[in-house]
Amino acid sequence: MADTMVFNKKKLRPQxxxxxxxxxxxxxxxVIIWTIPTFGLLVSSFRTPQAINTTGWWTxxxxxxxxxxxxxxxxxxxxxxxxxxxxxxxxxxxxxPATVIPITIAAFAAYALAWxxxxxxxxxxxxxVGLMVVxxxxxxLPLFRLYNDTGLAGTYLGIWLAHTGFGLPLATYLLYGYISxxxxxxIEAAEVDGTTPMSKFIFLVLPVSVPAIASFAIFQFxxxxxxxxxxxxxxxxxxxxxxxxxxxxxxxxxxGQAWYVLTSGAFLTMIMPLAVFFxxxxxxxxxxxxxxxxx
Amino acid sequence: MSDAAVQKNRGIQIxxxxxxxxxxxxxxxxxxxxxxxAAAPRLVIALVALVVGVGGIxxxxxxxxxxxxxxxxxxxxxxxxxVFITPAFLILLxxxxxxxxxxxxxxxxxxxxxxxxxxxxxxxxxxxFTDPALLxxxxxxxxxxxxxxxxxxxxxxxIAVLVDRIKWEKYAKSLIFLPMAxxxxxxxxxxxxxxxxxxxxAQIGLLNAIAVAMxxxxxxxxxxxxxxxxxxxxxMVWLQTGFAMVILSSxxxxxxxxxxxxxxxxxxGEFRIFFQVIIPFVSGAILTVTTTIVILVLKVFDVVFVxxxxxxxxxxxxxxxxxxxxxxxxxxxxxxxxxIIFIAVTPVMIHNIRKLNEA
Numbered sequence: 001m002a003d004t005m006v007f008n009k010k011k012l013r014p015q016x017x018x019x020x021x022x023x024x025x026x027x028x029x030x031v032i033i034w035t036i037p038t039f040g041l042l043v044s045s046f047r048t049p050q051a052i053n054t055t056g057w058w059t060x061x062x063x064x065x066x067x068x069x070x071x072x073x074x075x076x077x078x079x080x081x082x083x084x085x086x087x088x089x090x091x092x093x094x095x096x097p098a099t100v101i102p103i104t105i106a107a108f109a110a111y112a113l114a115w116x117x118x119x120x121x122x123x124x125x126x127x128x129v130g131l132m133v134v135x136x137x138x139x140x141l142p143l144f145r146l147y148n149d150t151g152l153a154g155t156y157l158g159i160w161l162a163h164t165g166f167g168l169p170l171a172t173y174l175l176y177g178y179i180s181x182x183x184x185x186x187i188e189a190a191e192v193d194g195t196t197p198m199s200k201f202i203f204l205v206l207p208v209s210v211p212a213i214a215s216f217a218i219f220q221f222x223x224x225x226x227x228x229x230x231x232x233x234x235x236x237x238x239x240x241x242x243x244x245x246x247x248x249x250x251x252x253x254x255x256g257q258a259w260y261v262l263t264s265g266a267f268l269t270m271i272m273p274l275a276v277f278f279x280x281x282x283x284x285x286x287x288x289x290x291x292x293x294x295x
Numbered sequence: 296m297s298d299a300a301v302q303k304n305r306g307i308q309i310x311x312x313x314x315x316x317x318x319x320x321x322x323x324x325x326x327x328x329x330x331x332x333a334a335a336p337r338l339v340i341a342l343v344a345l346v347v348g349v350g351g352i353x354x355x356x357x358x359x360x361x362x363x364x365x366x367x368x369x370x371x372x373x374x375x376x377x378v379f380i381t382p383a384f385l386i387l388l389x390x391x392x393x394x395x396x397x398x399x400x401x402x403x404x405x406x407x408x409x410x411x412x413x414x415x416x417x418x419x420x421x422x423x424f425t426d427p428a429l430l431x432x433x434x435x436x437x438x439x440x441x442x443x444x445x446x447x448x449x450x451x452x453x454i455a456v457l458v459d460r461i462k463w464e465k466y467a468k469s470l471i472f473l474p475m476a477x478x479x480x481x482x483x484x485x486x487x488x489x490x491x492x493x494x495x496x497a498q499i500g501l502l503n504a505i506a507v508a509m510x511x512x513x514x515x516x517x518x519x520x521x522x523x524x525x526x527x528x529x530x531m532v533w534l535q536t537g538f539a540m541v542i543l544s545s546x547x548x549x550x551x552x553x554x555x556x557x558x559x560x561x562x563x564g565e566f567r568i569f570f571q572v573i574i575p576f577v578s579g580a581i582l583t584v585t586t587t588i589v590i591l592v593l594k595v596f597d598v599v600f601v602x603x604x605x606x607x608x609x610x611x612x613x614x615x616x617x618x619x620x621x622x623x624x625x626x627x628x629x630x631x632x633x634x635i636i637f638i639a640v641t642p643v644m645i646h647n648i649r650k651l652n653e654a
Contacts (some may be wrong), residue, residue, distance in 0.1 A: 024461055030471065031467050031550055034473075037486060037488075040488065056501070093344050098346070100424070108382065109383035129651050133640050133643050133644050134640070135633075137616060139395060165389065169391070188558055201379075203303075224599045227478075245597075252480075259499070262488070269481050270477055272482050281469065289542065295464065
């Protein structure tokens, strides 16, 4: 690394040096513009309500010791008084099964589509591909009425299944793409031992498919965590069941000027996605790319 | 083992499979009621929910497979694939196919909450293209559809080309991609703070602070028609540029360096190289990204819902659909809007299925 830099320095003409500097400055400027919105929110969430309302967050950045007025109270009050803590737990309760269930169902289906012969295989496959981009808007109303009739409205089971339905075509398609590429020899080698399709699926196919499963899991997890529309309709805004997104949007409505609540509340909703982003960045990018076509 | 023993063993096996299926059903029913009754401490409910949700689905597959495994040879082989595929098929049927057909059906009727579908006809669609409020929503959707992809893709491409030549590419890309992790609701709060106009005292919203520093009066950005649509569009551009950048970046890296060298030797400047070498080379990726963002934007709801609820002429079709379906209870009209969104994505759907049939 150091060697190449010295080498580069020797070869660069003054004109090229200026170009390099300008290029780096341009990228720095873009990065700053892209980061400032989130950064301002983060800084504000740690300042006292009084400070947020009297001076801009940038004054706290430039004079952190005199103009900062740092505190954690915003978080404490938004978690307890504004029920964001409950919402956080509800979000986990919704998101974990709403990720595991579609992946499981999709993996079974993908295996059958890729490696089993049965009547209707082609039809199911075309359905999966066709339904991938169907907007979930067209499903909402009949499902909402169905949920009200069956008592599924406002239940965890109801929203797990709803997210399962909306995520399933994409999950099946992605996992099919991966599972169908497993070498035939590997699948057939297991057959000789007289294993059932089920054990072959669990002990051979699933372990081999971990990368594809992980990418989709991250995508689905974030999709469900960040979803507002499905939660709003099928789970509702009642405080004991509301998830972080519905809770935050309620707070925007009821406490739209209370920035100490909104900034800390918004950041709480973002903690989980950001943790996934920084912790599993490679899978994160892959998952977001794979999932971008979701309907 | 004697024949009798084998027979007996099989009997026990079958009995066990049937029993486990019954137990499973009972547990499902019990836990469903338990979760709804909500008399127990929340943490207990939470744990039951997690165990049932995550474990239940596996128990379902394993039990079904065991039941089928007890059948005699041929029936077993024919039925086995259906153990794997039926849950997926049922879910697609109940959650996408049935509701979509039903929505299309409802869209042809006058149908409001508490009533029943009547007056079959195109009235909801005619309304969608004549009602002034709906026309504004359609116009705004058009603005979103043009400008979100245009800005995200152009900025994303410029960034992709720029970061390709710097040493800290990875970090720059991470920071620009980061908004992809943030929910639309979270992003809306972030940008509400930026657009905020304080009724009195210091301007703590970034944009109005800049306006005041430059000697202007603070502006109510979200009420400034028709520009407020663009202030909402910027939020989506901020969120989606990272997506465009990542895909275009890998496309840009695929441009052969020999091609770039040749252009440079011919005396082409960097701008000409960008427009005449790089853009044509990555046009396929540009098309993919544009299509994806267009589909996303068609369904844009959260941003408008949180920022303005469609007031100040910022309404979009998806938000209006939500209002008509779930707030006003005018089901027929809402359904027609859903069908309009659906029709808009069908070309992509047909394209996908065609590609499948070619393969």
